[in-house]
């Protein structure tokens with residue numbers, strides 16, 4: 400298996416930059432050990448207080464994660480060092496080190512290093528400065544690695560969510576493309592409202608899943624071509640809560656729940672399921688309400704034709720402060736005027 404390597408040895412490792420006489424002083428305070436290829440020099444999670452300088456040879460530093468995955472953190476060669484944390488704390492080692500070739504290590508215990516600090520402070524401070532630099536670099540590398548992993552995880556989430564959406568759209572032919580358009584519209588509105596990146600991702604997931612609860616509504620009701628009876632309307636009106644119930648225990652979807660639960664609330668409090676009003680309706684719910692209603696008005700249904708763009712815009716304007724949040728509609732209209740929605744409007748070859 401090819402493993403990602405976080406860090407490789409510096410082109411000029413620190414201990415090769417030391418004047419020979421200083422290096423020899425460090426050697427005096429160390430204990431020399433030889434390792435054969437494959438030997439474990441440091442074992443993860445064990446307590447050791449030695450700082451190690453590679454005199455000759457090559458080592459690999461690896462870390463095992465709780466899911467069993469092992470990652471190579473670094474490959475290091477002569478002149479480089481590891482075990483810097485041993486000088487700073489007494490906790491168990493956070494990674495393992497293995498010799499890749501025959502390797503000679505100069506081991507400096509914490510006690511020896513303290514002696515060096517007293518007897519040869521300039522050399523010891525030089526090493527400390529280098530340790531600080533190394534820790535900062537490792538920290539920055541780990542952060543960029545985590546950011547990349549996080550992105551991969553987000554993509555995996557989106558893939559799972561898309562599978563749920565496909566299952567839903569397969570049941571209701573009139574839903575086809577609706578979810579994707581609502582998600583597109585909601586994201587553009589949210590960007591205008593300067594929602595931060597993390598919230599934008601939660602909104603995207605919420606928009607994709609906003610009608611998931613319809614999965615629990617019988618076909619006879621969901622696919623009925625004509626106007627609905629009151630009981631049938633009540634069944635449909637249960638879909639925000641059904642969606643919330645399906646997703647409630649999935650922790651990474653927690654922040655997307657408001658989009659699902661509150662996208663049929665109205666500013667005047669006459670919406671469902673909570674009858675919330677004004678700003679007590681979570682923002683995600685207010686954004687999806689506008690995106691969802693606009694797309695519904697612009698789509699053909701078995702019992703009615705779609706509206707023209709002018710009519711749909713007029714409906715949104717008239718609904719301000721009653722059905723819709725004024726700020727959200729204004730953000731929507733700005734984006735529309737600037738052509739951001741052209742790609743999904745009827746008449747465009749891509750729709």
Ligand SMILES: [Fe+2]
Nearest residue numbers: 609610638662
């Ligand atoms: Fe809905």
